[in-house]
Amino acid sequence: MQYHALSLANQVFPFPSLSIFLFYPSNFMICYLVVRFFILCIPSNALQALLEVDIVAYGGSEPHGALLANPSIHLYIMKQWPTARQSLPRILILLLKPLVQFFTLLWFLCIKVPSPDIFIVQNPPSVPTLVAVKWASWLRNSSFVVDWHNFGYTLLGLSLGRNSHFVSLYKWFEKHYGKMADASLCVTRAMQHELAQNWGINATVLYDQPPDFFHPASLEERHKLFCRLNKELCQPLGFRDCVSNGTSLIGSHGQNETLFTNEVGPDIYLKRNRPALVVSSTSWTPDEDFGILLEAAVMYDRRVAAILGEDDSLDEDVVWKEISDGKQCLYPRLLFIITGKGPEKEKYEAKIKRLKLKRVAFRTMWLSAEDYPLLLGSADLGVCLHTSSSGLDLPMKVVDMFGCGLPVCAVSYSCIKELVRVDKNGILFSSSSELADELVMLFKGFPDECDALKILKNGALETSSSTRWATEWEEHAKPLINKARL
Structure with missing residues (x-):
């Protein structure tokens, strides 16, 4: 038995987290992470996950050396949105930038990376990520799982204001495509309640945990x-x-x-x-x-x-x-x-x-x-x-x-x-x-x-x-992933 999973993530911390290395990239570097899980049956009948990871990312901070040295992790670098185009009117940037990102993502998800059985998308970013990955899951006959870390429309509202029409449109896309997921994870019980009550989404709480190289220094x-x-x-x-x-x-x-x-x-x-x-x-x-x-x-x-x-x-x-x-x-x-x-x-x-x-x-x-x-x-x-x-x-x-x-x-x-x-x-x-x-x-x-x-x-x-990441993953995420795959 084997299956693959793809995870897309954005803005977490100054380098990729390796216990989450299968799942979460780093802050200051917008990463789109493809994770392929191979589930192997071993004599004790326990299940052990071996991971093959493709990271499609914008160039930025240098990833942790443990990630670069891992033969099961493969990096693909996307071109940044050109800084010269920041001089364009803001409304044009708000329209053009998501379109460019959308088609770039589709190219990577449908052509460049191996075909996954499950797409796991970290949200935010919501637009165009949720749309691109949902379309890719249709085209590649894959399941679709959203990992809710925050709401993209509230982040956009910091700069545009909550009453902006762009924020309202962004929220509609986020909610519409979020509800189309086959399963959902989230980072707090408060978010789990919000998703259930106001979004019609049942999510499993998966608390973030530090990777093993975070430890008290000698x-x-x-x-x-x-x-x-x-x-x-x-x-x-x-x-x-x-x-x-x-x-x-x-x-x-x-x-x-x-x-x-x-x-x-x-x-x-x-x-x-x-x-x-x-x-x-x-x-x-x-x-x-x-x-x-x-x-x-x-x-x-x-x-x-x-x-x-x-x-x-x-x-x-x-x-x-x-x-x-x-x-x-x-x-x-x-x-x-x-x-x-x-x-x-x-x-x-x-x-x-x-x-x-x-x-x-x-x-x-x-x-x-x-x-x-x-x-x-x-x-x-x-x-x-x-x-x-x-x-x-x-x-x-x-x-x-x-x-x-x-x-x-x-x-x-x-x-x-x-x-x-x-x-x-x-x-x-x-x-x-x-x-x-x-x-x-x-x-x-x-x-x-x-x-x-x-x-x-x-x-x-x-x-x-x-608690460490492996424990949190085994108890909460892996059962949900297995269920979504089936």
Whole structure:
């Protein structure tokens, strides 16, 4: 017995996920994924899935090395929508771009890739993806399964407004072709309820899980990562800051010292006076208000100064000299590393450069698919600013953070508690002031006496070890896929 499945996906995270490698590609790279499953009967009568994968993608970020090295995964690169055509009137782009994508997809789905028995389509994008794949399933006599990660019309509504006629038309296509699926998966119980009540679609919940290369980093892995990133870590966005001041000699005498670690002979240890490392991943788009994080950073800086009784007129040079001289403080410096690419990055970098902060610094960078999980596994806290366009999806970035045992502060919205267990593996916030309060509370006594942060860290590690993609797939997805095939 054998069958094939095709999965199309868009905008998940900065590299393909290999436990989902059969299923979900990465953010910043629009991928159309063809997955062919070969089900083999083995002596114990159990079923084992072996996968043959064709990825048709727009060129973008380099995929994870494990994906490139896998002989069962084959990459096809499509041409990007030409940037020169962005100067066309917006209405023409809204009409022409989907048409070009539609016929390009049909070419790949009906001619270039092997004929599948089942098409699994990750939504969004909805137009023209759902239409193209449904037509291809008719032409190739295949079953059609939709994996609902969000609603495309709500994403389009962020830029055009919910009352736009294009948004209404987009929703009609999404709902009409979504109801034509032979089976459906979705990422939250809230979305499952919405699909059942208002779309007439019965979906099975399949929670995202991190691939195995997301894990807590060892001391050696941390040290090697910080050595590779040393130049970027020591280079301030502005003139100088609490991290760059006094660190010019770090790493200049071999690769034995970084901002966070020191190597002495065979031993590596974390510096006691290191900054606390906070990581946030973003696509720098309007659905993530990065101003919240900048305001929280300013508030943390001022609140710590007030708690310590510092005069507002105290120059940051005085604080930085005390730090470089090794003075211990109840509250640490914070280094925010913001990863990702996107349209609003330069705007926020300009805002960061104008900030005058004593105990907070920012770095923006783009990491390789191999280094990004190591950064999450080396950090002290993750911050998620994702606000769902529909209020019904969950941020994959938090899933990856939990895979690395990293506790999270996340923006609160309707269904986020399906992922973040408050005071167990993370905390929620609704404003910059609440986030600032949480930073002050969590990092008090850092690095050894921050008990609240340690509790969240233990909860994130427990979340990391409790469920992985293979388990979620076997329990929820594979039975549905088998049923749809039959």
